[in-house]
Amino acid sequence: MRPSNEPFWWAMFGAGGMITALLLPVLIILTGFVVPAGGVDFNQLDTLFNNPLVRLIILGVAFLSFFHAAHRIRHTLKDLGLRSVATPLAVLCYAAALAGTIWAALVVL
Amino acid sequence: MTTETMTDQRTVTLEVFRYHPDTDSEPSFQSYEVPYREEWVVLDALNWLKDEVDGTLSYRWSCRMGVCGSCGTMVNGYPRLTCNAFLREFLPGPIRVEPLRGFPVERDMVTVLDDFMEKLTDVKPYIIREEEQSLDEGEYRQSPSQLADYKQFSMCINCTLCYAACPVYEHEDDFLGPAVLALAQRYNLDSRDQGNEQRQQLIWADEGIWDCTFVGECSEVCPKDVDPAAAIQQAKVDATNNFFISFLPFTPPGMGR
Amino acid sequence: MPGPLPRAKSNVWWNRGWPYRVFLLRELSAVAVAVYIVLLLVLVSQVREGRGAFNDHLDLLESPLFWIIHAVILGFAQLHTSTWFRAVPKSMRVKLGGRVVPPEAMIFGMYALWVGASLVVLAAFLVEW
Ligand code: SF4
Ligand code: FES
Numbered sequence: 001m002r003p004s005n006e007p008f009w010w011a012m013f014g015a016g017g018m019i020t021a022l023l024l025p026v027l028i029i030l031t032g033f034v035v036p037a038g039g040v041d042f043n044q045l046d047t048l049f050n051n052p053l054v055r056l057i058i059l060g061v062a063f064l065s066f067f068h069a070a071h072r073i074r075h076t077l078k079d080l081g082l083r084s085v086a087t088p089l090a091v092l093c094y095a096a097a098l099a100g101t102i103w104a105a106l107v108v109l
Numbered sequence: 110m111t112t113e114t115m116t117d118q119r120t121v122t123l124e125v126f127r128y129h130p131d132t133d134s135e136p137s138f139q140s141y142e143v144p145y146r147e148e149w150v151v152l153d154a155l156n157w158l159k160d161e162v163d164g165t166l167s168y169r170w171s172c173r174m175g176v177c178g179s180c181g182t183m184v185n186g187y188p189r190l191t192c193n194a195f196l197r198e199f200l201p202g203p204i205r206v207e208p209l210r211g212f213p214v215e216r217d218m219v220t221v222l223d224d225f226m227e228k229l230t231d232v233k234p235y236i237i238r239e240e241e242q243s244l245d246e247g248e249y250r251q252s253p254s255q256l257a258d259y260k261q262f263s264m265c266i267n268c269t270l271c272y273a274a275c276p277v278y279e280h281e282d283d284f285l286g287p288a289v290l291a292l293a294q295r296y297n298l299d300s301r302d303q304g305n306e307q308r309q310q311l312i313w314a315d316e317g318i319w320d321c322t323f324v325g326e327c328s329e330v331c332p333k334d335v336d337p338a339a340a341i342q343q344a345k346v347d348a349t350n351n352f353f354i355s356f357l358p359f360t361p362p363g364m365g366r
Numbered sequence: 367m368p369g370p371l372p373r374a375k376s377n378v379w380w381n382r383g384w385p386y387r388v389f390l391l392r393e394l395s396a397v398a399v400a401v402y403i404v405l406l407l408v409l410v411s412q413v414r415e416g417r418g419a420f421n422d423h424l425d426l427l428e429s430p431l432f433w434i435i436h437a438v439i440l441g442f443a444q445l446h447t448s449t450w451f452r453a454v455p456k457s458m459r460v461k462l463g464g465r466v467v468p469p470e471a472m473i474f475g476m477y478a479l480w481v482g483a484s485l486v487v488l489a490a491f492l493v494e495w
Contacts (some may be wrong), residue, residue, distance in 0.1 A: 006319040007352035010345060020399050021476075024443040028402060028493050031357045031409055031411040032436025036427040040491050042420055045413045048490060058410060064404045072396035079276060079393075081377040098491035100403070107411045130369050138451040158390065214371040221370050254464035274384070323453065324389050342457035 009071050009094070018066025055108035062104035064091055070097035121145045121152055121196055122203035125166070128214055131356045136214070145196060151184055151206060152191035155218075160210060168218035175332055178266030181273070182218050183207040190271035209273040221263070225269055228285050230310055232293040237304025249301040262295035262340050264333040271327035271337050283316040286329035294340040297347075311336030313348045321345075391442075392449045394479075398442035451476040 034040060048054055074093040082089055120142045128136035142163060143154040152170055159166045169178040173192045180191045184204050196204065212220035242249065271287035273277050278286045285293075293312045296302045311317055321341045328338040354360065380390040412423040426432060454476055455469035 004313060004315045004317075004319050004348075007345075007349040011353070014349075016399075017446070017450050020443070021447040022480050022483040023487060024399065024402060025440065025447055026487045027406065028436060028440045028443055030487070031406060031439065032427075032432070034491070035409070036424060036432070042413070042417050044491065044494065045420070046417075047495065049410045049413045054490070058406075062403050062407060064401055066151075069206060069396040069400035069403075072393055072442055073400075076390070076393040076396070079280070080380070081280075081320055083280060098353050100400070104403075107407045108415075128371055130371075136371060211373055213373050216370075252464075254461070257466060258459075268373070279373070279375055279379060323384070326385050326389075329385065336456070337454040339459075342453070343459060346457055 009067070012064060012067040013071035014068075016064035016066075016071075020065050020068060023061065036105075043104075059104050059108050063101045066097040066100040067094070070094050117285050118145045118200060121154070121200070123151075123158070124205045125155075125158070125217070126205075126207040127166075127217055129165070129216055132321040138205070141229075145200075147197055149196045149254070149287060150192055151182070151194045151204065152180055154167040154196060154204075155206070159349065167216045167313065171283045172238035178268035181209050181268040181270050183273065185211060190268060190270070194263050195334065209269060211272050211275065211279045212269070220269075222269065223266075224282075224293060225272065225286070225289070228289045229267070232285065232289055232308050233304055234289075234296060236299060236302045237307060238297065238301075239303045251300055255300040258300070259295045259298035262291045262298070262335055262337075265331055265337075266294055268332065270330045270332065271335075274326040276324060277320050277322060281320050283318070284320040285317050286311065287321075287341065288335070290321075290341075290344065291335055291337035291340035294344050297344075309348075311349075312344060318344045318348065385478075392445055395442040395446035395449075398439045399446065402439045405435075426450065427428065451480070 030040070034047070049058075070093040074090050077089055078086055116182055123141045123143055124138045125141060126136055127133070127139050141158055145155055146153070152173060155166065155168055156170075157315045163349060168180070168182065168191070170192060171177040174297045175190055175193050179192075180186060182191045183189070183206070184191065185199060186207075191206070204220065208218045208220050210212045211246075212222065212224075215221050226349075265288050269288065275287055278284050290312060293308050297305050297308060318341050321338075323338060323342060325338045331337065380386045409423065409427075412419045429483075451473050455467075455472040460467045460472065
């Protein structure tokens with residue numbers, strides 16, 4: 001039985017799970033409902049999203065969230081019957097998470 | 110459940126899974142009317158059937174008090190000990206009795222447990238010492254707090270209900286499964302035990318804790334509140350800490366296990 | 367002679383009862399998480415483009431379709447949060463003075479942290495700075 005590299009992915013899954021559990025509900029309410037309703041004006045968002053620390057946080061949250069989601073989706077699809085393609089499935093999921101993270105870096109750069 | 114149904118009910122229908130390897134190519138269900146008694150459990154009904162109606166009916170049981178762990182059966186699709194599943198929980202019936210899910214079936218409700226037993230012995234569920242302490246040094250002492258570390262995981266009666274609740278075990282032939290991993294954790298957490306490293310290779314592999322996706326139903330169906338799901342999650346945390354620590358050039362204090 | 371019945375496997379195990387269906391929904395919350403992060407990044411990039419791009423994006427966000435998408439995502443996010451907090455004490459046994467901290471206390475602590483983090487985010491969006 002070979003040692004597993006799952007701890008690495010699981011650690012990111014865990015960190016991302018914690019950060020999304022803490023931040024997503026309030027963020028969704030703000031950007032999904034309050035912003036469209038005109039509750040936050042452009043200048044406020046402009047200052048916020050151009051702040052270097054906020055940009056770094058957004059990148060961190062995006063990175064961990066994408067890897068959290070990739071790990072969970074990978075295992076769910078496996079549980080739903082994709083066991084025979086487990087390896088390509090894992091590569092695909094984590095590659096998508098990596099691509100998402102690179103895009104996030106470009107957005108906040 | 111109203112008192113009315115409890116007093117009115119004279120009999121209850123049992124739909125029993127039947128399979129005999131010598132004569133049947135397919136399993137089937139057979140319906141029986143059994144007397145209803147308020148204090149009867151499903152096991153009482155099965156025993157009545159075997160004594161009074163059909164002596165060929167096969168199922169395991171021994172203690173009749175939730176201790177031996179041999180009477181695990183699917184009752185209305187849910188893994189239960191037949192000795193603590195009261196007929197009155199399932200009124201007005203019918204009550205469907207099937208072998209535990211996820212195991213091959215030897216005959217009727219008798220499952221083949223070889224796979225479980227092999228995996229159980231593989232994780233060495235006993236205290237391992239690098240060197241036995243000699244008798245005149247006395248017993249291995251343990252504080253109440255050290256006992257509390259593993260006590261919950263030591264309550265397992267090997268009934269395999271948790272396996273029947275686990276979709277991962279159902280699909281992944283090599284997965285060690287809830288009770289085996291909980292028992293491995295039970296000995297790993299025991300202050301008297303020094304066998305962690307011998308168990309690690311097996312339980313920290315993909316087929317050990319990492320196949321588990323924390324469905325969590327194992328802990329819900331467990332009649333002994335063992336909480337195997339928690340044992341597995343805690344083992345994942347240990348394995349992950351160890352994984353990252355192994356890249357450090359030094360061992361942080363208190364992490365030397 | 368047929369011998370023992372082989373073990374039965376079913377790919378619709380998730381439809382066996384509510385606990386399994388809820389488990390699947392909990393896992394599918396990951397899809398909502400990924401979709402939301404994409405939406406967030408689009409918003410950030412439009413705001414940083416300038417006022418014009420942001421106003422165009424607002425038109426999109428104001429549509430009923432995006433309202434519904436956000437509502438669904440919010441539902442999944444809330445499921446993720448509550449199941450995650452409940453899982454924390456299962457994964458970590460914290461001992462204080464030789465006694466295990468009760469799971470309820472840990473879950474309460476997680477929610478306290480959640481309220482605190484939410485207030486900080488609210489302030490960042492709503493308080494002028
Ligand atoms: S962990 Fe619980 S359900 Fe599983 S075998 Fe042990 S006692 Fe039975
Ligand atoms: S007969 Fe012993 S546990 Fe049920």
